[in-house]
Amino acid sequence: MPARRQPVPRVDTRRAEICRTAAQIIHEQGYDATSVNDIARALGMTKPGLYHYISSKEALLFEILSFGMDQIDAEVVAPLAGVSDPEERLRGILIRHASIATRAHGAVAQLTDEIRALPPRARRKIQQRTRAYFELVRDTLAELKAAGRLRDVDVTVAAFSLLGMILWTPRWFRQGGRLTSEQVAAELAKIALAGLLRPPARPRPRRLRAV
């Protein structure tokens, strides 16, 4: 159960705490097997107390998935909006997104599959947001390709591969282990950038054994 870190938590801190704790329990037990009571207990709240924040378990799931996308928007999309160089933007996406995905045991990032439990309208809203983010990643790769800076790879497969690498991290990364979240993010970025970007042009060697 996460401890309160501030004497008077701000509203969004409380929201983050509820979303992360609920995501953790739902991830451990499965969505259908988790009751609102289980979540309230993990938060040290009463069920009516939790209902002060959310109207139903479905609404809570929508809130968790929205919270995940809000973090992407605030910490990946917005800070990179002014970055015109696509390579710098790609590096920023990798580092920033990987850092979110490993945070708080990656519980929120691991709930993406539970979108199936949302009613159609709510599901479409989340899908539109994930789609818009996917397009930012793919457009960045397409921009690099148009500038001749990308290897000869399919930009759609490349974009999903990047997201796969990032979104898989919470399934294996352990906080307090050998590597910090920052180190993992840096390694991922290194692998992905080397895999996608053409190496900087070197002067073509003469046909001699130069030493």
Place this chain on the structure above:
Amino acid sequence: MPARRQPVPRVDTRRAEICRTAAQIIHEQGYDATSVNDIARALGMTKPGLYHYISSKEALLFEILSFGMDQIDAEVVAPLAGVSDPEERLRGILIRHASIATRAHGAVAQLTDEIRALPPRARRKIQQRTRAYFELVRDTLAELKAAGRLRDVDVTVAAFSLLGMILWTPRWFRQGGRLTSEQVAAELAKIALAGLLRPPARPRPRRLRAV
């Protein structure tokens, strides 16, 4: 509902059909929300008919996850056992595993998170098998690193990144879409190998502008 392709299906064909269809339903509805009845209906079987093959829903989940690992053993691990060059083995792992992950809508590959629903002993059995496979991937990378053929990357992060790229494919790949399963596997392998392997040494250019 998959149609029978052979007049008298072999036992393992029937096993594959049961595992894949059950995995698909469980993935769509969630493990807890899926009944043995739902699965029997999707297979065009009666509940007692399905119980001829499996003793419980838990046993079926164990069977599905074991089936996934059997495919990895038969189509990735065994054929590559005699391949001594680690680069060729790595390429084989990528191509072969990606081809399994996109097969039959990747339903089996997408059930990995449901391992939480297994009783401890069954869970440990699956975990031991996935661990052994992970070690094959990481050892292959370590072998390349020892030979100076790997970029300066952490082999553990690299191994999980490869697996993340591969295991994410069923979440976006659509059979009958723009790219075939083979094309996707080839693209993944290209990106991963470029990201991990040192480029072949070129003769060092003299400090002149050579043209």
